[in-house]
Amino acid sequence: MDFYYSVLSLFYIKQQGSSIVLLDADVIFDSIKAHGQSDGRYRYDSDNSEPSTHAAGIALETLAGVLSLADSDMDQSKIEVVKNDIVKLFDSIKSYDDGTLYFDEKRIGDTEYRGPLATTASVVHGVTAFAAIVSGKLEINGDKMAGLAKFFLSIGIPGRTNDIYIQLESLSCLENNRISIPLILSFPAAVLSLSSKDRLKADVTTVFGSAAPPLTVNLVQVFSPDSEDVPILENKELQCDPENSIHYLDLLPLKVDVGKYILFFEISLHDPDHLNIYATGGRIKAFFFFTGIIKADKAAVGIFDTDAENAVALQKLDLSRDNTVSLAANHLKKMHLNFQLLTPLGHTFKPHQVFLKLRHESKVEHIFALESSAGKYKVLLDFLGLVEKFYYLSGRYDIKLAVGDAAMENSFLRAIGHIDLDLPQSPEKAAPPPPQPIDPYLRFVPKQEISHIFRAPEKRPPEELSSAFLVLTLLPLVGFLIGLLHLGVNLKGFPSSSVPVFCSILFHGGIGAILLLYVFFWLKLDLFTTLEALGLLGVFLIFVGHRTLSHHASTPTKLKTT
Amino acid sequence: MAKSNASDAQALIRSLRSAYAATPTNLKIIDLYVVFAIATAIIQVVYMGIVGSFPFNSFLSGVLSCVGTAVLAVCLRSQVNKENKEFKDLPPERAFADFVLCNLVLHLVIMNFLG
Numbered sequence: 001m002d003f004y005y006s007v008l009s010l011f012y013i014k015q016q017g018s019s020i021v022l023l024d025a026d027v028i029f030d031s032i033k034a035h036g037q038s039d040g041r042y043r044y045d046s047d048n049s050e051p052s053t054h055a056a057g058i059a060l061e062t063l064a065g066v067l068s069l070a071d072s073d074m075d076q077s078k079i080e081v082v083k084n085d086i087v088k089l090f091d092s093i094k095s096y097d098d099g100t101l102y103f104d105e106k107r108i109g110d111t112e113y114r115g116p117l118a119t120t121a122s123v124v125h126g127v128t129a130f131a132a133i134v135s136g137k138l139e140i141n142g143d144k145m146a147g148l149a150k151f152f153l154s155i156g157i158p159g160r161t162n163d164i165y166i167q168l169e170s171l172s173c174l175e176n177n178r179i180s181i182p183l184i185l186s187f188p189a190a191v192l193s194l195s196s197k198d199r200l201k202a203d204v205t206t207v208f209g210s211a212a213p214p215l216t217v218n219l220v221q222v223f224s225p226d227s228e229d230v231p232i233l234e235n236k237e238l239q240c241d242p243e244n245s246i247h248y249l250d251l252l253p254l255k256v257d258v259g260k261y262i263l264f265f266e267i268s269l270h271d272p273d274h275l276n277i278y279a280t281g282g283r284i285k286a287f288f289f290f291t292g293i294i295k296a297d298k299a300a301v302g303i304f305d306t307d308a309e310n311a312v313a314l315q316k317l318d319l320s321r322d323n324t325v326s327l328a329a330n331h332l333k334k335m336h337l338n339f340q341l342l343t344p345l346g347h348t349f350k351p352h353q354v355f356l357k358l359r360h361e362s363k364v365e366h367i368f369a370l371e372s373s374a375g376k377y378k379v380l381l382d383f384l385g386l387v388e389k390f391y392y393l394s395g396r397y398d399i400k401l402a403v404g405d406a407a408m409e410n411s412f413l414r415a416i417g418h419i420d421l422d423l424p425q426s427p428e429k430a431a432p433p434p435p436q437p438i439d440p441y442l443r444f445v446p447k448q449e450i451s452h453i454f455r456a457p458e459k460r461p462p463e464e465l466s467s468a469f470l471v472l473t474l475l476p477l478v479g480f481l482i483g484l485l486h487l488g489v490n491l492k493g494f495p496s497s498s499v500p501v502f503c504s505i506l507f508h509g510g511i512g513a514i515l516l517l518y519v520f521f522w523l524k525l526d527l528f529t530t531l532e533a534l535g536l537l538g539v540f541l542i543f544v545g546h547r548t549l550s551h552h553a554s555t556p557t558k559l560k561t562t
Numbered sequence: 563m564a565k566s567n568a569s570d571a572q573a574l575i576r577s578l579r580s581a582y583a584a585t586p587t588n589l590k591i592i593d594l595y596v597v598f599a600i601a602t603a604i605i606q607v608v609y610m611g612i613v614g615s616f617p618f619n620s621f622l623s624g625v626l627s628c629v630g631t632a633v634l635a636v637c638l639r640s641q642v643n644k645e646n647k648e649f650k651d652l653p654p655e656r657a658f659a660d661f662v663l664c665n666l667v668l669h670l671v672i673m674n675f676l677g
Binding site for chain 1: 587590591594595597598599601602605606609612613614616653654655656658659662666669670673674676
């Protein structure tokens with residue numbers, strides 16, 4: 001690898017015009033060659049690294065640089081050995097099915113895996129550089145160069161800038177290499193319309209689009225995908241239009257029908273000397289699609305009784321526009337529809353999609369796929385068997401016919417008319433028709449009003465009765481007071497001296513306060529507040545009461561008994 | 563026979579009355595209080611009988627307060643009565659204090675239950 005960088009640096013400097021001479025070119029050549037293997041691959045360094053194809057490309061480039069920097073001619077035998085190595089290296093080329101060729105390496109443990117793109121690019125670079133320096137020809141088949149060119153062109157536009165660089169650099173090496181310049185056959189359009197009289201056009205250029213030498217393009221064989229052995233057409237030459245440098249062929253005289261075809265082309269160079277310079281790439285395979293207008297005719301629809309099968313009451317249809325045929329049937333009858341599809345050349349045509357759709361008023365749809373027999377499409381809808389499939393829905397059904405195919409330029413969906421079906425009542429266990437999708441915005445409309453049911457309130461007595469009884473309840477109290485007076489209750493026992501008076505007043509006041517607290521408790525307060533207040537008042541009352549009552553107890557007994 | 567019954571009843575009532583007149587005034591006050599409480603209870607029951615027992619808890623608390631206080635008054639009477647040998651050593655003030663305290667507790671519960 002050190003050789004690579006140093007030799008190529010000198011090479012580039014020499015290209016700029018300075019004269020550099022490599023004195024030990026022989027020795028350097030041999031030491032680079034020593035890294036090579038017998039199968040054409042090289043090792044990167046002299047320590048035991050794995051041999052790789054990528055390294056081979058780099059080595060060849062270095063050898064080419066050494067050769068160009070050498071002051072005297074190298075020993076031709078050594079160059080021949082390298083040429084043989086290159087041929088062996090090309091034996092390890094791999095290919096895809098469509099003719100592209102590339103180099104790839106196995107992934108080995110710790111070495112860096114570069115992928116087919118980088119490996120192939122390295123080999124192309126090295127080989128073209130070597131071929132540019134040496135005199136004489138390298139024994140590499142032109143088809144192989146064409147295959148490598150196809151590889152670089154077929155990867156499209158890579159995603160990474162690194163890959164784009166590799167691709168473009170390799171293509172530029174192939175553009176002007178001394179082995180053989182690949183010529184690429186490309187087609188501006190692969191889908192051609194027979195109805196608009198398209199021409200089959202082909203373009204031949206080098207990999208970068210420069211003009212090709214004078215040549216002719218031959219359409220060697222045309223196959224249809226069904227019969228790959230028997231060619232439909234053979235050996236047609238494409239005419240050349242030198243102004244636009246396009247090769248073209250008119251399709252109409254060829255009498256090909258619509259459909260998909262496989263075409264094989266070959267390029268033949270006018271000048272036999274060019275065969276050494278350019279690579280034509282052998283047989284080139286391309287897929288083409290011809291489209292055209294399909295004619296639908298002899299269409300008719302009618303209703304039969306189950307028994308009768310004669311073509312009596314058929315109504316003619318014109319499938320180039322919507323029809324409005326009106327039919328009526330019940331479950332004992334059958335509906336008959338037939339039509340024919342023809343290609344522009346008059347052959348029968350079998351499209352991918354032929355559907356008959358019956359749609360009920362409630363938007364329930366039924367689709368039938370139609371089969372063709374002997375080129376004609378004929379369907380007999382027996383309603384007796386379809387009663388259950390139709391979910392026993394009677395009413396008007398819209399009939400539509402849909403015919404479509406990739407090769408058809410006029411695929412259509414035509415309304416044929418409507419049919420009023422009278423089906424029997426559905427039995428109880430029949431499946432209901434599937435629900436149709438409802439408008440998703442319906443969930444946002446206002447909902448139904450909910451009427452709440454409350455427990456009926458209890459009947460209360462009239463206000464006057466309650467007030468009357470309130471008065472009545474207070475009457476015993478009045479009676480009590482009158483009775484007390486009657487008994488001669490007096491307040492003689494009430495103490496007169498200051499401290500006991502005070503205490504007695506407080507005692508009675510305390511009791512009154514507690515009773516007042518109870519009233520507030522009933523009206524407003526909660527139990528905990530009441531208990532707090534009661535606690536305070538109670539303590540006070542106990543203290544005061546004790547004083548009062550003990551004073552009362554200590555007064556002489558005579559005063560008490562009155 | 564009826565006449566003798568009637569006269570017997572009259573004699574009974576007269577003797578009862580005269581005996582009652584001999585009771586001390588304290589006890590008469592307490593008896594009056596008991597009568598007052600029971601009368602209030604009876605009026606409440608009559609009212610409930612008329613209008614139905616919708617707020618049953620209120621009815622209960624009302625009736626029970628009257629009945630409870632009547633019971634406590636009866637206890638007080640028996641404790642204060644000097645002829646009652648059982649409570650000879652109990653000073654009447656103490657009985658009265660108990661009466662007041664028990665009444666206050668009773669009325670707290672009643673007010674809570676009144677709703």
